[in-house]
Amino acid sequence: xxxxxxxxGPLSVPEGAIASLNCTYSDRGSQSFFWYRQYSGKSPELIxxxxxxxxxxxxxxxxxxxxxxxxxxxxIRDSQPSDSATYLCAVGVTGGGNKLTFGTGTQxxxxx
Amino acid sequence: xxxxxxxxxxxxxxxGQSMTLQCAQDMNHNSMYWYRxxxxxxxxxxxxxxxxxxTDKGEVPNGYNVSRLNKREFSLRLESAAPSQTSVYFCAxxxxxxxxxxxxxxxxxxxxx
Numbered sequence: 001x002x003x004x005x006x007x008x009g010p011l012s013v014p015e016g017a018i019a020s021l022n023c024t025y026s027d028r029g030s031q032s033f034f035w036y037r038q039y040s041g042k043s044p045e046l047i048x049x050x051x052x053x054x055x056x057x058x059x060x061x062x063x064x065x066x067x068x069x070x071x072x073x074x075x076i077r078d079s080q081p082s083d084s085a086t087y088l089c090a091v092g093v094t095g096g097g098n099k100l101t102f103g104t105g106t107q108x109x110x111x112x
Numbered sequence: 113x114x115x116x117x118x119x120x121x122x123x124x125x126x127x128g129q130s131m132t133l134q135c136a137q138d139m140n141h142n143s144m145y146w147y148r149x150x151x152x153x154x155x156x157x158x159x160x161x162x163x164x165x166x167t168d169k170g171e172v173p174n175g176y177n178v179s180r181l182n183k184r185e186f187s188l189r190l191e192s193a194a195p196s197q198t199s200v201y202f203c204a205x206x207x208x209x210x211x212x213x214x215x216x217x218x219x220x221x222x223x224x225x
Binding site for chain 2: 004008034042043044045046049088090098099100102103104105
């Protein structure tokens, strides 16, 4: 069974610190990886996507992908209270025509 | 630019009642999806439509039916609601080109008593 695993948290970090969110996946053929942010009672919104091994940076966010280890992470630099949310890791299903498998999410709390 | 629009936002049903959740997107996307989200279970795919005129089952299709009415609209029907279908339902779409990200609607919170 294809699975995406995330630590449910909550992960608490002080304001201004780096938050590190991790995700492992079981589908070795997956080629696309996404991070979504979901505020309580709201819909998921895309933060970043990554397709190739290595790092991808976008502002305060960096996605890291290691396909050999089947591991993807999201780093949030200079964390702000507004970053407090649940972060969902999503992995493309091999041959699945844009279908995604989602992890259960990691709750991040940025404390003042 | 509305993106993905879902109706209704909230609904309470009694066991055995039927209803249709509506979804429309204005981004000219080819592919549309219905997910449900339950505490501790994450988002699970119910049905999807890779393109107009096609629909396929996802991970948890039992108790649901879908209709891809046209390129813009993709509806989800519960023929005989059960308490196990109490959930938050999200519609999503993507242009279907390569590995493109999903765009989500605001969700429908359904309670079945």
